Amino acid sequence: MNPRVNEISGSLIREMHARKRPSSMDLGLGEPSLLPNPQHFERAMRDVRERGVKYTPNAGDPELRHAIARHYRYPVMERVESVCVTVGSQEAMYVALKTLLDPARDELLVVEPAFPSYAKMAALEGVAVRSVAMHANDGFAFDGERIVAAVGARTRAVVLCSPCNPTARVITRDAAEVLTRALQRRGGEPVWLIHDEIYREQTFVDDAAQLAQLYPHTIVTNSLSKSNALTGLRLGWILGPAALIAEATKVHAWVTSCADTFAQRVALEIFQSGALREHAEWYRARRRELLAALDESGLHYVGPDGSFYVCVKLADGMNSVAAAHELIDRYDVIAIPGVAFGPALEGWLRLSWVAAPEVVRAGIGRIAQYCLPVSPPC
């Protein structure tokens, strides 16, 4: 057996979910609780009857690739050849890392707190990983200088998620300019930026930067999972310069051949009907309710710029894994220990707020009950 597979540790996030009871208040969930718009499926169903469900080219249906490229209009990524359609943003990220990084010599820099899959995918490929942590003092704001300072001689790619899972911060234009200008000044082999934009349609502030607007060596990964409540459809994409996409498509072809044609037709309908932001108002309303509940609770939290998470601070000295287990045991609330996203988020919990509003409000109340009476406000 492949020892790298054996060595991959289990997921702390899944460990918490596995403890969920039917009665649990689930603030762990990374999946919208609202239903997708079934109209997007009608044309795909018509196509099943009329044309069947045949393979598309490896990189995806050219009409869909065109629609994606034209929707984002990122510089150097505006053509059909700038897009590879993938099996969700999970495969998009896997293919991007596998294409860019030579396990024999390259290193990936992960901007933490971060979703653990970047580092685990790299480990599966035998690629070295280093990390750079954003600071609790700054509310985990993306700090361009700190990121650049962590780029080493072997670093060939930097991955960050903005709007961020777990911190809910976005990278601002200022921070993005500091980062991209410094990378451009470096000379030599380019350092690639991989921008995981999966929460792009859940952005609640004006100052969010798209790295692809600023830096030509950027790869963008995204999917319909969060924007349109289609997590299970597994439809994502990579945007990048055409030469990079041609190489990425080779990897994609050998790993999965092509994305589901039915799902690609659903995606085409969504892009052509301009429905990517159809749930945006729902999220804005939920966020307002969330902020009211948090302020009422007395919990200390990082103001969410985007995504559908919020990080709340535990009482000083509390271990996040122990706290998360205790919250399940005593309060029947699921929350994710901060340390699952790197040591910088130890002492915090990540909450998602896509459950029913009354569940979110009650869950936050219970967390405050757990945190607040035993020590100074946490």
Add this chain to the structure above:
Amino acid sequence: MNPRVNEISGSLIREMHARKRPSSMDLGLGEPSLLPNPQHFERAMRDVRERGVKYTPNAGDPELRHAIARHYRYPVMERVESVCVTVGSQEAMYVALKTLLDPARDELLVVEPAFPSYAKMAALEGVAVRSVAMHANDGFAFDGERIVAAVGARTRAVVLCSPCNPTARVITRDAAEVLTRALQRRGGEPVWLIHDEIYREQTFVDDAAQLAQLYPHTIVTNSLSKSNALTGLRLGWILGPAALIAEATKVHAWVTSCADTFAQRVALEIFQSGALREHAEWYRARRRELLAALDESGLHYVGPDGSFYVCVKLADGMNSVAAAHELIDRYDVIAIPGVAFGPALEGWLRLSWVAAPEVVRAGIGRIAQYCLPVSPPC
């Protein structure tokens, strides 16, 4: 960039397809031309409306996994835990190879003539490959002794496709028993058999063996692509012992997370309604017409036991790549050069016979015209 990606050569099969004109007679196609049964999609559509399209567990919907395991009832693979649902049989094979083989020391043995993706996937992973060729003299019949003799000290897995793409032969019970008994006698670390069963529902002879019936260290890969004309749905699975499937599920989780939930519901409908062989009669009828056309043509061919291909011999000394190009240039017929499947099939063409019957008949007529008048019957 990852040099292994760069080194992967283009596909000869795709090169031929890229030359296709609207007028071409396409005998290259590896995809059924008939339409899928749209009824299988009705329940999945109802589910979209009622439950959305949420993630399933990484290994797939337990109900579907149960249905798959119970359908095949292979020894040591009869439980939910014996199945991982994948993105087509392409991801099934990728995950199986990545799980089983340690690039640092293991080697994959490919039984040729073979679909080129096994060796290319191994190359992408940095896994050493050796091959063993079945002989034209035996009509490329699977030869258990020859396969066993090629197993080296570092060989940890043997991959074969039966019914075979490209030879259309099946491994007989006798050959399978020779192979599996010899592997069982070896002792030491087991050598795994990976049985690609994607053409299982296109079996036209009684004597076909399933290796999983005979040998506990077997992994089976399969999908709905060929059985139900659902190539574009990307729904496949790996069957294997539970301990192996647990490891494979880790790889699958990091590569694609899970298979499309909508596609999994279509699959559940197909398994629960017993529709896996709904197209079997169509294939039997096409095969009868094929054999009549071949016998009439005077071409020398290997009698197809299964799959939807047939190998026809070129005139002695003819190069298969040159012949395939000439067939497009002068006769507007697409056929795949045998050498695409390994050196053992040089001097042959692989034809698929899933185009409209009149196209298959006319295409075979043109190939005979090309081969037969210039030299002794080829």
